[in-house]
Amino acid sequence: MSVLTVVCESHARDAVCRLFTQAGARGWTLHAVEGMGGQGERPGDIAEYANIRMETILGREAALQLLEELHQRLFDRFAMVAWISQVEVVRAQKFAGPASG
Amino acid sequence: MSVLTVVCESHARDAVCRLFTQAGARGWTLHAVEGMGGQGERPGDIAEYANIRMETILGREAALQLLEELHQRLFDRFAMVAWISQVEVVRAQKFAGPASG
Amino acid sequence: MSVLTVVCESHARDAVCRLFTQAGARGWTLHAVEGMGGQGERPGDIAEYANIRMETILGREAALQLLEELHQRLFDRFAMVAWISQVEVVRAQKFAGPASG
Amino acid sequence: MFTDVVSALEFNLLSPPILFFALGVVATLVRSDLKFPEPLYAGLTIYLLAAIGFKGGVALSKAGLGQVWLPALGAVAVSALIPVWSFLVLRVKFARVDAAAIAAHYGSVSAVTFLAAVNFVESRGVPQQGFMAALLALMEAPAIICALCLARSGGPAGEFSWKHQAHEALTGRGVLLLIGGLVVGLLAGERGWKACEGFFGQPFQGVLALFLLEMGLVASRRFGDLRKAGWFLILFAVLAPLLHGVLGVFLGHALGLRGGDLTLFATLCASASYIAAPAAVRVSLPEANPAFYLTAVLAVTFPFNLTFGLPLYHALAGWWQGA
Amino acid sequence: MFTDVVSALEFNLLSPPILFFALGVVATLVRSDLKFPEPLYAGLTIYLLAAIGFKGGVALSKAGLGQVWLPALGAVAVSALIPVWSFLVLRVKFARVDAAAIAAHYGSVSAVTFLAAVNFVESRGVPQQGFMAALLALMEAPAIICALCLARSGGPAGEFSWKHQAHEALTGRGVLLLIGGLVVGLLAGERGWKACEGFFGQPFQGVLALFLLEMGLVASRRFGDLRKAGWFLILFAVLAPLLHGVLGVFLGHALGLRGGDLTLFATLCASASYIAAPAAVRVSLPEANPAFYLTAVLAVTFPFNLTFGLPLYHALAGWWQGA
Amino acid sequence: MFTDVVSALEFNLLSPPILFFALGVVATLVRSDLKFPEPLYAGLTIYLLAAIGFKGGVALSKAGLGQVWLPALGAVAVSALIPVWSFLVLRVKFARVDAAAIAAHYGSVSAVTFLAAVNFVESRGVPQQGFMAALLALMEAPAIICALCLARSGGPAGEFSWKHQAHEALTGRGVLLLIGGLVVGLLAGERGWKACEGFFGQPFQGVLALFLLEMGLVASRRFGDLRKAGWFLILFAVLAPLLHGVLGVFLGHALGLRGGDLTLFATLCASASYIAAPAAVRVSLPEANPAFYLTAVLAVTFPFNLTFGLPLYHALAGWWQGA
C-alpha cells in the first residue's frame, strides 16, 4: 500500500478532499502545520492563512494516479507539495478501491 | 529500521502505548489530528472524541510484530489505522530492543 | 526523493533550520508534538519545553548528508531523533539543490 | 403549577446560554464551517469546572460541612441504582453490553447540564447552599462501576480493572478540578472569592453561553445517527431523564434539600454523562456500539434536559416544596 | 472641522487597541518571536464576533427592526458597486483577474475594522442604534460575487459555483456568528445582556486591544511585499478607503443614518476584507496573485483605516450632520 | 516582626493563586490526566505579561520616569553580579558549565513569581509606584550574558553570539510584551486603563490563579528529578533565593525603593528564571545538564518563593522600613 501526504494551504482543503474521494480513498487524517517554501513562510497563526498536512492510505496505483491528478489540477492553483511513500498495513482491503456501501 | 504510525481515537492512547512498550519501543511521538474514515468524520474539537497520531521508530521485526499485536488486540476495539514504513537512521542502537537500563 | 523527518526539542528549531538551508532544502513543514524518549516524557504544554516535528523533502544524497550533519552537530546537544524515508514526488526539480533565485 | 412551568420554560429558552446552544445546532444544520479549536474547548472546560468548584467551596465555607453527608450518600446511592433499572428496561431491545453501556451514561452525570442548572437557579434568584458541586463530583463514578459490573455478570467483556476505575474516579481531570476547586474555595473563603470574582464570577454566565454554542455543534453532529438509534432508544432518552428528575425531586426533598439545591439535585439525577462514561465504556466495554449511547446522550437527553427538563424539574421542585 | 479631526485622531491613536496594534507592528520589525497560537486567534475571533452580534441584537430589540431595511439595502448596493469602479481603475495597471480579485476585497468588509470603529464610537460616547452589525454581515458577500462575475466576463477562470458562493455567504463562520449573535441578542434582550455583560461587555475593549496586537503582527508581515505591489497599488490602497469612507458618509446620511451609525457605515464602506474575500478568491480566481491583494489590504488599507481613516470618517460624519 | 511574618504567610498561603498552585502539585502527585493545552498556556502568558506591563505603564504615566533610572541601574547590576558568587559556590560541587548554567538562572528573573508578588502586594493594599515591571524586563538578560561569559572563560562551549544574545534580550516575547505593554500604558494613561480595566484589571487575579494551577503541574513534574539533583543543589535552591531576597531588601532600600516596590524588588532578586535562561543555556551551553538547573529552579526555588519567600521578603521589607 501507499501513503499519499499532501501539505497545502488550508484553502485547498475541500478541493483536495474531493480528489481523495474520487481516487477511492476511504479515509484520511489531517492537522494544521506551519511551513516554509517557495512562497515564503507561513506561520500558521490564522487558520485561513495556514497550512494543513493530510495523509491518506490507498493502493499504489490509486496513489500514483491521485498524485498526478493533484499535479494537473491543484499544484498551479494552491501552495502545495505532495509525496508518496510505500508502507505495509494489515487489512489492506480496508483501504482498497471505492467504498461499496 | 521502521517507523510504525498509528492513527486512532484518543481513548486508545494508553492501550497503544502499553503495546509500544511491550514491543521494545524506547520512545514515541504523538499529536492530535482530525480524521475521516469508516466511522465517519472526527472533527477533533473535543480531545476525548478526537484522534491522535503516534509514531515510533523500531527495528523491522519488532515493528511487524507490533503491527500484528495491534491488529489482534486493538483494531476491533478502537477506531484505528496503522502502517509501517522503512526508514534510515543513524544511531540505530538507540531504537533497538528493550531498554537495558 | 527523500523526506527527512526530525523530532526535537523546540529550542533546537533555529539550529535545525539552519542546517536544512545549508543542505539545500527549499522548504519544510513543522508542527508541535508530544513525545516520550530517553530523556523522559515531554508533555508539550509549554512551547519552550515541547517537541517539534519537522519534515523536509530533498534529494537522497542531500538527505543522507543532512542526516549526518545533524548527527555530528546537533544530536549530542539536543533531545532529537531523525530519519529518512524514500518517497515519490512529481516536480522533483522543485526540491533539488540550493535555490538559484 | 402550570403557569410556573410556562414561566420557567420561557425564562430558560430565552436565556443566552440556551439561545447560543440553539445557534450551535443551527450552525450544524446549515453545514456552517464554524468550529471551536480543541484548546479553546479545553480551556473553557477547565475554567467552568474550576469556577463552579471554587464557588461551591466558598459557599460551603459559609454553610459548613455538616449538611453535606446525607445528600452525598443519597447521591452516590441513586447514581449506583439508576443503571440497574435502566439496564433492565434497555435489555428489552438491546444486547447485554449495549444495555449496560447506555445504563452507565444515565446513572452518571453531565457537568455542563449542571452548570446550566446552576446558572438558571442563580438567574432566577433562588437561594442555594452551594455544595451541590461536591455531589456532581461524587455522582460521576458509581454508575459507571455499577454498569460495568452488570455487563461483566454475563462473562468477560474487554478490559476491566477495579484499580484503574477507582483511580479514574478520583483523579480524572473533571473530578480533580471540581474537588480541587471546592477545597480551594473552602480554604480561600469569602476573601478569596472577592479577589477572583472578576474572573470566576462575573464572566461566568457569558462563558457558559459561548461554551454551549460549542456544545450545540457537538450535540447536533449526532442527529444523523438518530435513525440508527431507533425509536425505543429515543423514547428512553426522553423518559429516563424525566423519570430521574422527578425521582430526584422526591428523594432530594427527603434528604433535606430545599430551594435551588433541590432543583440542582434533580438535574444531576436526570442528566447523563457524555465525557466520563464514554471514556470508561470505550476502554472497558469496547463491543458496545457508540452509535447507541452517544446518540442517546448527546442528541436527545442533553438537549432535552437543557431546554425543557431544567425548567420542569425546577417547577416540580417548587411545587413539591410548596405542597 | 480641523480641530475635530485632530482631536479624533489623537483620541484614536492613543487608545489601547491602536497602541497594541502598533506594538504588533514593532514586534515584527524587530523580528521578535512573539506569536499567537492559532487557537488563541480563533478563540478571540469567535468571542469578538459573537459579542458584537449579541450587543447589536440587544440594541435592535430596543430600536425595532423597522429602521434597518433601508440602510441594509443601501449597504448591499454599495458593496456590490464598489468592485465595479475599483475594477475599472485597477485595470489601468493590472490583468483582469488581479483587478477583479483586488476589487472584491475593497467591496467586501473587514470585521476587525468595524470592531475598532464600534469601540471608537462608544469610547467617545456617541449614541448609536446598534444594528450596524447586521450590515456588516450583509456586506461581506455581494462584493465578492460581483467581482467574480467581472473576472469571469473575460472567459472561464477557475472554479465558480453560485451555489457554493451563496452557501458561504450565509453560513461562513463570520456571518453565522454575527447573524446568530444578533438573533440571540434580539431574543434575549436587555435581561440577557445584563446576565452576560461581565463577559461580552466589560472585557470587550481589552480583548479587542489584545487581538489588535496579533493583527499588528499579521499586517506587518506583509510589509516586505509592498515593493512587489508597486506604487499604483499602494496609492489605490490609501485612496480607495478614503473615497469609500466619504461616499459612505453621504450615502449613509441620505439613508437616514445618524450619529455613531453614520461613522460605522462609512467605516464599513471604507474597510476591505482580509478573511472572506481572500478565501473566495483563492478558490475561484486562483490565477490572481495574493502578493497584490493581500498586501494592499493587510499592509496598507487595514492599518490606514485603523489609525487615520476611522477618525477622519468620524469627523466628516460629524461635520456633515452639523452642516 | 514575627507576627508580621506569620500573618503575611497565612495571607499568602490561603490566597487563591497559591492554593491553585498547590492543586496543580496534587494533580501531578495523584497522577491525574489534567493538562493545559499549549495554546492555553501561551494565551495566559501573553495576557499576564501584557496586563502587568500595561498596568505598570499607566502607573508610570502618573509617577513620572525620573525615579526609575537609579533602581534600574541597580537592578541590572545585581542581576549581573548574582551569577558571579552563585558560580563560585556552585563550583564546589559542579563542573564549570553546570555551575555557570545554574548561576544564569538565579541571576535572571521569573515573571510569574513577580506576578504573584504584585498580586500579593496589591491584595494587602500596600502602595506601589508601579514601574517595577520595567525592572522585570531589564533583569532578564544581564545574568544570562554574564553566566555565559563565566562558562566560556574555561574554553569554547557550544554556540555563542553576542549579537544573538542581545537580540534575544531585547526582542524575546516576554521582554517585548512587558516593555511594549509599559509603553502602551504610558501613552494610553488613565483613560486607556479605564477602558481596558474590565479585561486587564478585574479578571487579573483570577487568571493568575488559573495559570498557577498549570505552573503547579509543571513544577511538580520535576519532583522526580530531585534525587538526581542532590542535597547540595537543593540547599542552594532554597538558600540562594533567601539570600538574594534579603540582599534585595537592603539594596532596594538604599536605591530609594519603598512600600510595595521594595517587596517587588526583593522578589525579583530572589526569583530564578525558568523560560528565558533555559532557552539561552540550551543553545549556548548544551553540555550543561537540564536535570540540574531545571530541577533546582522549577522544583525548589519557584515553589519556595511563591509560598514562603514572598511573605518573608515582604515582612522583612516592612520591618527594615520601619526600623
Ligand SMILES: Nc1ncnc2c1ncn2[C@@H]1O[C@H](COP(=O)(O)O)[C@@H](O)[C@H]1O
Ligand atoms: N521541500 C519541502 N519539504 C517539506 N515541505 C515543504 C517543502 N517545500 C514546501 N513545503 C511545504 O509546502 C508549503 C507550500 O510550499 P510552497 O508552495 O513552496 O510555498 C510550505 O509552506 C511548506 O509547508
Ligand SMILES: Nc1ncnc2c1ncn2[C@@H]1O[C@H](COP(=O)(O)O)[C@@H](O)[C@H]1O
Ligand atoms: N485510508 C485512510 N488514510 C488515512 N487515515 C485514515 C484512513 N482511514 C482511516 N483513517 C484515520 O483513522 C481514523 C479511524 O478510522 P476508521 O476506524 O476507519 O473511522 C480516521 O478518523 C482517520 O483519522
Ligand SMILES: Nc1ncnc2c1ncn2[C@@H]1O[C@H](COP(=O)(O)O)[C@@H](O)[C@H]1O
Ligand atoms: N523510538 C522513537 N520513536 C519515535 N520518536 C521518538 C523515539 N525516541 C524518541 N523520540 C522522540 O524524540 C524526542 C527526544 O528523544 P530523546 O532524546 O530520546 O528523549 C522524544 O521526546 C520523542 O518525541
Ligand code: NA
Ligand atoms: Na444521571
Ligand code: NA
Ligand atoms: Na468595503
Ligand code: NA
Ligand atoms: Na534573580
